[in-house]
Amino acid sequence: MSKRRTIEYFFTLHSPWAFLGHARLLDLARRHDAALAYRPMSLGEVFPASGGLPLAQRHPNRQAYRSIELQRWKARLGLSFNIKPAFWPIDITHADRAVVALVALGHEPEPFVSRAFVALWQEDRDLADHKVIAGLLVDCGHDAAVVLAQAGSAASGEQYRANGNEALAVGVFGSPTYMLDGEPFWGQDRLESLDEALTSGRAPIRP
Secondary structure, eight states, X not given: OOOOXXXXXXXXXXXXXXXXXXXXXXXXXXXXXXXXXEEEOOXXXXXXXXXXXXXXXXOHHHHHHHHHHHHHHHHHHTOOXXXXXXXXXXXXXHHHHHHHHHHHTTOOOHHHHHHHHHHHHTSOOOTTOHHHHHHHHHHTTOXXXXXXXXXXXXXXHHHXXXXXXXXXXXXXXXXXXXXXXXXXXXXGGGHHHHHHHHHHTOOXXXX
């Protein structure tokens, strides 16, 4: 029997690109019977250490091209979402750490991740608001008080930072990055390449 493959999923709920790729990543993982290891990370820590810049600090040409690309993918995927949500940019830390908490508590984080993406990018909900996060957790059948307590714990904070440190250590510099056997696939537009790697079973490509 062949060993089940694992895709390490480095992302933040703050990323529109992670949102755009999420449903297709889930489909890809199902088709290949691959496990997803959720690694929420802070771009506020990853960007400075890897040469990235927050959107507002990028050259206007880069900001304009980002908007064009988002509109292209919106049309290509036939997906309705807000390119400029009402609540963005925001401090996404606690929402990301809710995912960390679900993993630590042994719960499948996926329903909450999908629900949170929809809330931010399609429903203009404020994911910096603990009450909003609590409501989304309840929507997914969780005890919000337990999960939020775990999310606010020192252990979850340490794991969130550890995810960022691990991301940098394995070559990640943006969200989403999908890691397969140590090979990074950066961006939702690399899901096809990830699919091909899983289908072929080839050895990972190294620098």
